[in-house]
Every structure is written in structure tokens, then in C-alpha cells.
Amino acid sequence: MELEDQSNTKTKKALLILNCILLSIGNCGGPLIMRLYYIHGGKRIWLSSWLETGGWPIMLIPITVNYFRRRKTASATEGTTKFFQIKLPLFLASALIGLMTGFDDYLYAYGLARLPVSTSALIIASQLAFTAGFAYLLVRQKFTSYSVNAIVLLTVGGAVLALHTSGDRPKGESNKEYVMGFLFTVGASALYGFVLPLMELTYKKSRQSITYSLVLEIQMVMSLFATIFCTVGMLINKDFQAIPREARKFELGETMYYVLLVVTGITWQTFFLGAIGIIFCASSLLSAIVIAVLLPVTEILAVIFYSESFKAEKGVSLVLSLWGFVSYFYGDIKRAKKKKPQNPETEIPTPIAGP
Numbered sequence: 001m002e003l004e005d006q007s008n009t010k011t012k013k014a015l016l017i018l019n020c021i022l023l024s025i026g027n028c029g030g031p032l033i034m035r036l037y038y039i040h041g042g043k044r045i046w047l048s049s050w051l052e053t054g055g056w057p058i059m060l061i062p063i064t065v066n067y068f069r070r071r072k073t074a075s076a077t078e079g080t081t082k083f084f085q086i087k088l089p090l091f092l093a094s095a096l097i098g099l100m101t102g103f104d105d106y107l108y109a110y111g112l113a114r115l116p117v118s119t120s121a122l123i124i125a126s127q128l129a130f131t132a133g134f135a136y137l138l139v140r141q142k143f144t145s146y147s148v149n150a151i152v153l154l155t156v157g158g159a160v161l162a163l164h165t166s167g168d169r170p171k172g173e174s175n176k177e178y179v180m181g182f183l184f185t186v187g188a189s190a191l192y193g194f195v196l197p198l199m200e201l202t203y204k205k206s207r208q209s210i211t212y213s214l215v216l217e218i219q220m221v222m223s224l225f226a227t228i229f230c231t232v233g234m235l236i237n238k239d240f241q242a243i244p245r246e247a248r249k250f251e252l253g254e255t256m257y258y259v260l261l262v263v264t265g266i267t268w269q270t271f272f273l274g275a276i277g278i279i280f281c282a283s284s285l286l287s288a289i290v291i292a293v294l295l296p297v298t299e300i301l302a303v304i305f306y307s308e309s310f311k312a313e314k315g316v317s318l319v320l321s322l323w324g325f326v327s328y329f330y331g332d333i334k335r336a337k338k339k340k341p342q343n344p345e346t347e348i349p350t351p352i353a354g355p
Contacts, residue, residue, distance in 0.1 A: 019275075020278065020290055025271075027274075030271050031120060036260065043246070044239045049102070053272065055269040056220050056223030058266060059219055084217055087207075090214075093202045094221040097202065101192075101222055108184075111181045112181075115181045122318065125292050127192055127288055129151040130192075131285055145331070149324070196275065199284060218276065299314075
């Protein structure tokens, strides 16, 4: 029994590392690729929103592989192995969260169309504060003085940017458009800060045993309905008819235009799968923290590849954000060390079944 528990623990740690890698790829690559679309002539915001979840069919690959694995290992008493395991209540919950994600996609795409990647990334850092607040309300997340300090520092960091909203406004963009981009990005940060704990609550309240293979199906359903939401926006805005015209005028060439769309869709799928995978392995708050920790990487890549300005207010905001991250992790390590000697055998792990 002890060996089995150790095996489950190692499996969950391996899954956690895998999902952190997936989230890192999507969190750093997604904004950069999407911004590349805007820089070289792309203007369709609903199309960009659609691409954030439009790569959902690739989820069928791991789901199919897992189906054959389950069918091979299933015993005769288990009956016929179903391709999809998700049941109606969990399907409906995932669909609802997917629609919310679709709206969040639009808010984020609009903001990134108006803001440099470095500025957008710093604003998105406030997502940790929103996630922490909603995690407390929805899943009774416990806080320490260190986590509260981190939230305050991240909030102040975002406020510093808000006081200098015109400092890095792209050429040809009005102050009104820039401010709208700023507000929409804050809205996207707040909404996704709600979605992450809501996903954790869905896991906890589900009557199904949540395995990683089921997490893949949940991600596919969420992305499908987010894509449906954005498809409606594209139809109303006539984006589908505009794609061929925009491709011909794209500065990097028509072929590169379509390649960029495909790569964008795939990259964002790694982000969403990594985010909900970390929730499965740990918590929504940790998922938000990993997203926030990747902020400096996104910042540096944006400056390197797009020669974006990095003025004083961004530096102050970045320092406050990093200070917040260090504060949170230091507090989390201290709490873990304090808790472990007291009840090492009775400590309750994640309330979600292993794969």
C-alpha cells in the first residue's frame, strides 16, 4: 500500500512538472505570436480570440491514445470501454466555463491589440490577486501574511502602470484606444482569475472521479464552447470573409499568415491544458502563481524580439511583481515546513483522485 502511494505521488509530481512546462510554452509563446500577428498587419480581434481556443481538435490525439490504453487494460468485468468518460453534469459545467473563457479570450485579444506585450504581461500579473480573492470565496483558500503581501505588491505594481498609461502607446494609436486596451486587459485578468478557482470548485464538486484523462476531456469541452462563442463574434464581424484579404496583405507573406494562425492555435492549447492540469495536480492558486512567475520571461522576450521600450514605470512594476512572487514562495515554504512535522501522515493531499 505504501509503495502504491509513493507511486501515485511520483506520478502526480511528474504530471505537475509536465503541465508546468506546457503552461510555460503557452504563457510565453502565446502573447508573442499573437502580437506578431498585429504588428505585421493583422487587425481581426475576434479571429485572434478564436485562435486562443480554436486548436481544441488536437486534444483528440491524447484522448484517443488514452482510450486505447484504457481499453487494453480494462478487465472483462468493466464492460465496454467508452471513448469519452465525461458525464452530463460535468459536461455542462465545463461548457459554461468554456463560454466564460471565450469572453475572456476576446478581452485579452483586444488588450493585446492595443498594448505592447511587456505592458500586457505586467497587467496580467494582477491575475494572481484576483485568483487569490476568488479562491478564498469559492474553495476557502487559506492565506498567510506572506501571500497577502504578495497580492498587495502585485496590485500596486499594476497601479504604477495605470498611472503612466501613455508612456509606451504604439504609434498611430489614440490615447482612448490605449486606455481601452488597458481596461480590457485588466478585465481579462479578473475574469480568468475567477475561472481558475471555478475550475477547482468544479473538480471538487464533481461526482465523477477526476483523473488526468478526464481533465483532457474537460479541456476539450471548455475550448470547444469558447471557440463557439468566438465563432459567433467572427460571423457577426464578418471575419471569415476577411481572412483571405488580410492574408494577401500580410507583411510576412500569405503562407506565413496561415502558418502563424495554426501555430497560435496550438500554442494557446498548451497554455490552457497546462493551467487546468496544474489545478488537477495542486490548486488554482498555484496555477495563477506559475503564470505570474513567467512574467519576467515574457518581458525579456518582448524586449528582445520586438524592441519594446522598458521605461522606469515598467521597471518599478516588475520589481514589485518579483518581490510579490518571492514573498509568496517564501511564505509557502515556511508553511510547509511548519505543517509537516505536526501531522506528516494525516496531511490531506489534493482532494482529486490520481490518474
